Amino acid sequence: MKILATYNIKGGVGKTATAVNLGFLAAKDGYRVLLWDLDPQGAASFLFRIKPRVKGGGQALIHGTRPVDGAIKGTDFDNLDLLPADFTYRNLDLMLDEAKRPDRRLARLLAPLKSEYDLVILDCPPSISLLSESVLHAADLLLVPLIPTTLSVRTLDQLTEFVGGFNGHQPQVLAFFSMIDRRKRLHTQIAQDLPAQRPDFAAAAIPALSVIEQMSVHRAPVTVFSPRSQASRQYASLWQEAKERAKLGEPG
Amino acid sequence: MRNGSIEFVLDGDPGARPDVGRAVSSDTGSTFSISDDGPARRVRRTWLDTFDWRLYRAGLALEQVGHPGRSELVLTGRDGERLAVAQAGAANGSDDRARWPALLGALPPGPLRELLEPVVGVRALAPVATATSQVRRQRVLNSDAKTVARLEIDQMSVTYPAKAKAAPRLAVSAVRGYQAQASRLGAELAAAPGIRLGSGSALDAALAAAGIEPAPRAGDIQLNAGMPAAAAMAAILTGLLDAVEDNVRGTIRDIDTEFLHDLRVAVRRTRSALKLAGRALPAELASRYGHEFKWLGDLTTPTRDLDVYLLGFEQMTAGLVGASSEDVSPFRHYLERTRTTAHRELARGLRSARFARLRRQWRAELASVRAVRKRPAVADLAGRRIAVAQRRALRAGQHITAASPAGELHYLRKRCKELRYLLEMFGSLYDQEQRWQAVRELKALQDCLGAFQDAEVQREEIHAFADRMLAERSAPAATLLAMGEIAADLAREQRKARMEFDERFAAFAGPASQARLTALTQAAAT
Numbered sequence: 207m208k209i210l211a212t213y214n215i216k217g218g219v220g221k222t223a224t225a226v227n228l229g230f231l232a233a234k235d236g237y238r239v240l241l242w243d244l245d246p247q248g249a250a251s252f253l254f255r256i257k258p259r260v261k262g263g264g265q266a267l268i269h270g271t272r273p274v275d276g277a278i279k280g281t282d283f284d285n286l287d288l289l290p291a292d293f294t295y296r297n298l299d300l301m302l303d304e305a306k307r308p309d310r311r312l313a314r315l316l317a318p319l320k321s322e323y324d325l326v327i328l329d330c331p332p333s334i335s336l337l338s339e340s341v342l343h344a345a346d347l348l349l350v351p352l353i354p355t356t357l358s359v360r361t362l363d364q365l366t367e368f369v370g371g372f373n374g375h376q377p378q379v380l381a382f383f384s385m386i387d388r389r390k391r392l393h394t395q396i397a398q399d400l401p402a403q404r405p406d407f408a409a410a411a412i413p414a415l416s417v418i419e420q421m422s423v424h425r426a427p428v429t430v431f432s433p434r435s436q437a438s439r440q441y442a443s444l445w446q447e448a449k450e451r452a453k454l455g456e457p458g
Numbered sequence: 459m460r461n462g463s464i465e466f467v468l469d470g471d472p473g474a475r476p477d478v479g480r481a482v483s484s485d486t487g488s489t490f491s492i493s494d495d496g497p498a499r500r501v502r503r504t505w506l507d508t509f510d511w512r513l514y515r516a517g518l519a520l521e522q523v524g525h526p527g528r529s530e531l532v533l534t535g536r537d538g539e540r541l542a543v544a545q546a547g548a549a550n551g552s553d554d555r556a557r558w559p560a561l562l563g564a565l566p567p568g569p570l571r572e573l574l575e576p577v578v579g580v581r582a583l584a585p586v587a588t589a590t591s592q593v594r595r596q597r598v599l600n601s602d603a604k605t606v607a608r609l610e611i612d613q614m615s616v617t618y619p620a621k622a623k624a625a626p627r628l629a630v631s632a633v634r635g636y637q638a639q640a641s642r643l644g645a646e647l648a649a650a651p652g653i654r655l656g657s658g659s660a661l662d663a664a665l666a667a668a669g670i671e672p673a674p675r676a677g678d679i680q681l682n683a684g685m686p687a688a689a690a691m692a693a694i695l696t697g698l699l700d701a702v703e704d705n706v707r708g709t710i711r712d713i714d715t716e717f718l719h720d721l722r723v724a725v726r727r728t729r730s731a732l733k734l735a736g737r738a739l740p741a742e743l744a745s746r747y748g749h750e751f752k753w754l755g756d757l758t759t760p761t762r763d764l765d766v767y768l769l770g771f772e773q774m775t776a777g778l779v780g781a782s783s784e785d786v787s788p789f790r791h792y793l794e795r796t797r798t799t800a801h802r803e804l805a806r807g808l809r810s811a812r813f814a815r816l817r818r819q820w821r822a823e824l825a826s827v828r829a830v831r832k833r834p835a836v837a838d839l840a841g842r843r844i845a846v847a848q849r850r851a852l853r854a855g856q857h858i859t860a861a862s863p864a865g866e867l868h869y870l871r872k873r874c875k876e877l878r879y880l881l882e883m884f885g886s887l888y889d890q891e892q893r894w895q896a897v898r899e900l901k902a903l904q905d906c907l908g909a910f911q912d913a914e915v916q917r918e919e920i921h922a923f924a925d926r927m928l929a930e931r932s933a934p935a936a937t938l939l940a941m942g943e944i945a946a947d948l949a950r951e952q953r954k955a956r957m958e959f960d961e962r963f964a965a966f967a968g969p970a971s972q973a974r975l976t977a978l979t980q981a982a983a984t
Binding site: 280 | 605
């Protein structure tokens with residue numbers, strides 16, 4: 207089982223859109239996928255029409271009083287399950303703080319699921335916190351969506367340096383440009399130049415397209431309702447790159 | 459509930475397209491709605507089993523599922539859970555049955571074959587039913603338009619063993635995390651007219667539609683103690699004739715070696731029954747038909763002997779130290795060639811007018827046996843015969859010493875067989891637990907005697923084979939040497955069985971075991 211996380215300190219950069227589309231594409235390829243919507247806003251849960259509610263809340267999951275697999279819901283798609291968001295996730299930091307080894311807690315919670323899933327995707331809320339630290343420790347691959355600006359690239363470097371300081375397991379970092387506005391010269395220039403220069407950048411890049419925004423109307427991944435759109439093609443190539451970086455074997 | 463899904467049967471015209479949506483709609487007060495999930499699929503299905511339904515009896519179902527352009531073998535358990543899947547190669551249109559019957563060796567190696575091996579053994583797999591299913595999937599949505607359950611409607615047309623339409627079946631499976639909603643849906647469906655809860659597998663449904671009872675228990679003749687012995691013997695012998703006839707086609711077609719084995723068992727039992735019936739049957743029957751059944755038994759012996767050799771060949775040659783597998787392969791080929799010739803002869807005999815006449819006349823003869831005399835009752839006859847056979851076996855065994863020739867052990871083996879047949883033939887008269895105990899102790903002794911005698915016969919035969927192969931110039935020296943090593947191994951096996959004999963016989967002849975046998979027959983007679 208590989209763990210992939212969509213992470214960025216900033217909000218509104220396309221983390222959830224990436225998580226749900228890659229989750230669907232992986233499941234379509236035959237991988238058994240679990241997507242954990244860690245964001246209390248519950249956008250991924252909303253997109254899959256699943257109520258953002260977990261019995262016992264985040265407390266029960268973090269402290270192990272309820273097993274994680276009991277909270278899992280099937281999506282409408284074969285091989286793709288979701289661990290829904292819950293409003294109590296806003297306090298996950300406090301809950302983790304009470305737990306032993308909080309930075310390793312998520313990895314330990316997910317361990318019992320390894321025979322059931324080939325891939326877990328963690329859709330993280332935007333923050334730097336104990337939760338994000340726990341996510342960084344659990345993940346094999348961090349997918350970092352960046353809006354093409356100089357400052358975003360600086361944040362990526364800080365993140366890479368931070369995970370490079372981990373003892374033992376360190377996640378790989380794969381950044382990609384998201385929400386590229388073709389009308390902005392700076393966006394197109396950075397998005398064109400950087401991936402060729404840096405190995406931690408994916409070749410795939412997700413443009414800012416209204417079809418992606420329509421996901422909340424359709425309540426489904428864009429790769430489902432508009433599979434031939436440019437957005438879907440870019441998510442498909444991002445999935446291919448992520449799969450190779452994470453060294454995910456053939457689906458069983 | 460099968461494999462986590464709730465199963466229903468839809469009443470009404472099996473040919474019409476069922477409308478489950480009508481049962482689950484706002485008209486019925488339901489909060490669910492139903493939406494189609496892709497086009498209907500057409501699936502060709504062939505269920506496989508052995509002639510004696512070994513898979514069915516073990517709670518397993520093996521199905522070859524034909525999709526356009528490919529087919530797969532699916533093994534499921536009693537509750538419909540999938541145990542293993544294997545590719546069955548390219549599907550061949552409506553000709554899925556053409557590749558069967560086949561032995562397990564024809565299946566691709568892997569978990570499916572490994573799961574089947576201990577159950578199927580040496581038997582061939584053959585279609586027990588074929589059907590074409592029109593499978594439609596639907597989704598059940600809640601008020602958020604979220605899929606909470608999936609429906610699968612299976613409209614099955616059975617094509618073999620008889621043409622029939624099965625009642626459509628509906629399976630409801632919950633999406634993970636929505637079991638409560640799926641149960642509510644199940645309750646709504648169960649309350650709807652024309653829909654009823656169902657159980658049983660698709661195979662059960664196919665067989666029921668075709669009017670076939672799966673896994674019939676052959677050969678178990680139910681006797682009661684007071685029944686006149688003549689009527690009981692006629693019933694037993696008719697059952698044995700049925701068993702002979704059931705296995706003729708499979709033996710001629712050489713589907714697997716068990717057909718011949720079962721045919722031989724039925725013939726041997728018939729011969730024993732004729733001998734043991736005494737005056738319960740008209741005197742001329744035993745002499746007239748005893749001779750014919752001896753002919754039939756003898757006809758089957760050469761092929762069966764070679765089957766035994768070939769079935770045990772791997773094991774027999776596995777322990778060879780001096781010889782390699784190439785050395786023994788001419789011997790194997792010789793056995794196979796000889797078996798082909800022997801089987802041709804056997805098939806000719808089974809197709810002969812003599813055999814047809816024997817079957818016809820014997821059945822008519824048995825049908826005309828009337829219980830002219832009410833006495834003896836079958837329990838009395840059985841008790842007496844078992845007591846005599848028990849005494850004979852004991853006496854034969856007690857005479858055996860370390861210096862006894864092999865023939866004396868063979869004689870004891872025959873007496874034990876007689877006793878065993880009697881216990882099985884009249885089995886329904888006795889307490890099953892006690893009978894099982896008695897047979898178990900006897901069987902332990904028989905196994906030992908069988909190992910001894912088989913090794914003796916095979917050792918002698920191997921010399922005869924070597925002579926013939928030499929005369930035919932079909933055996934290189936290395937092969938003859940390997941055969942010598944096999945003969946030496948057999949001699950060791952025989953010695954081992956001989957050394958175990960005293961202990962096994964002592965267990966059988968011990969007071970506890972003998973008292974059990976005596977009590978068994980006395981209880982039935984009273």
